[in-house]
Amino acid sequence: MINRKRCDGNPSISLSQRPGSLQVRRSFAKDEKPEDPVLKEEGPSESDGERGRDWTTSLLLFLLWGAIMYYVFNLAPNQTPSRDMYFLQKLLNLKGDDGFRMNGVLVSLWNIMGVWPLVYSMLLLPTGRGSKGSVPVWPFAVLSFFGGIYVLLPYFVLWKPPPPVEEAELSRWPLNFLESKFTAGIVFLAGLGLISYAALVGGGDWSEFFQYFRESKLIHVTTLDFTLLSAFAPFWVYNDMTSRKWYEKGSWLLPLSAVPFLGPALYLILRPAAKTVALVSSTSEQK
Structure with a gap:
């Protein structure tokens, strides 16, 4: 579905598909016409987010x-609150070298928990952000x-399919950073290194x-x-994946995304750019 609206005399075109899909809105100058000849005039429609809201899932x-x-x-x-405090100080580098060797698996787990939120940020922005x-x-x-997940779960409860994304927004911070293949590659390599370290520390x-x-x-x-x-x-x-068509x-x-951390991180490297897929797929489906 393609919607055309006017704002301050400038037509704005919104390319959209179905609830939950990534939409990119392009703005044209007053004397500029879109290339696609099949654009139709349509009135305002019901919000995709409202149509896609699932109260049963949210309640569960x-x-x-x-x-x-x-x-x-x-x-x-x-059982060990005092030891937990000591471990926390060691993991946060608040204690100097006192000769105690921290458990290798714990060190790896602690560090990878600092990278997981970046993976989720790259999945939630822009395709997982809520509707207007x-x-x-x-x-x-x-x-x-x-x-961690204890903070993200309330957002999952409130989430609704995303609104249209301004094309220019994809080239600005933080979306340009979160869409970057370089960022995805660093995240994957960091996770691979930490998981490999944990696997090799010994029984x-x-x-x-x-x-x-x-x-x-x-x-x-x-x-x-x-x-x-x-x-x-x-x-x-x-x-x-479906938002990017x-x-x-x-x-x-x-199926690979079920592999802890490495699966989603690999997907972030291989997925197509949101800008390219949203624009190309949307226009091609109208022809």
């Missing part, structure tokens, strides 16, 4: 978030660097880590955070 996600938060604060093991009038995604994306570190997991709230909650981020990633990969060509990546 809200209940899931409530259950997870109850578990984190009331049921997660908390809904809660903006950026506060949740920023806070997820500190709170002793893994046995120690599992013991920590059974005793420590810090490690238990962080591991749960990593697991939930991995579990939700395939949906957002699918959403981004790349499902037919890129569907083979969907």
Whole structure:
């Protein structure tokens, strides 16, 4: 569907497909005409976000978030609070070298949790951001660097399909950074290095880590955070893939997105640019 609206005497054309798909809006000067000859005049239509709102899913996600938060604060093991504080200070580099060797798996997990929010930011902007009038995604994306999935889940509850994206917006910060193949490559290599490090530390570190997991709230909650981020990633990969109209060509990546961290990070490298796909696909489907 293509909508043409006027604002301040300048026609603006919105190329759109279906609820949930990425839309790019192009603005033309007063004397400039769009190249596509099949554009039709249409009146205002119902918001894609309102049509796509699924209250059942939102309610289930809200209940899931409530259950997870109850578990984190009331049921997660908390046998070693003083050791947790020591580990936290070591991981944040607030303690100097005192001769204690930190568990390699824990170090890898802690560092990869600092990269996961960047992966989600690249999936949520622009194709996962909410529709006009809904809660903006950026506060949740920023806070997820500190709170992980526990901060992102409320956004998932409130999410609605995205609004049209101004073409010029894709070339501005932060979308140009989040759409960059260079950024995606750095994210993938960082994750690959951290996961490889954890895999090669040896069985002793893994046995120690599992013991920590059974005793420590810090490690238990962080591991749960990593697991939930991995579990939700395939949906957002699918959403981004269909929004870019790349499902037919890129569907083979969907099973791979279930591989923790590396699957979604690989998708970010291989996915087409939002600007190119949205404009080319939208115009070609009208012909």
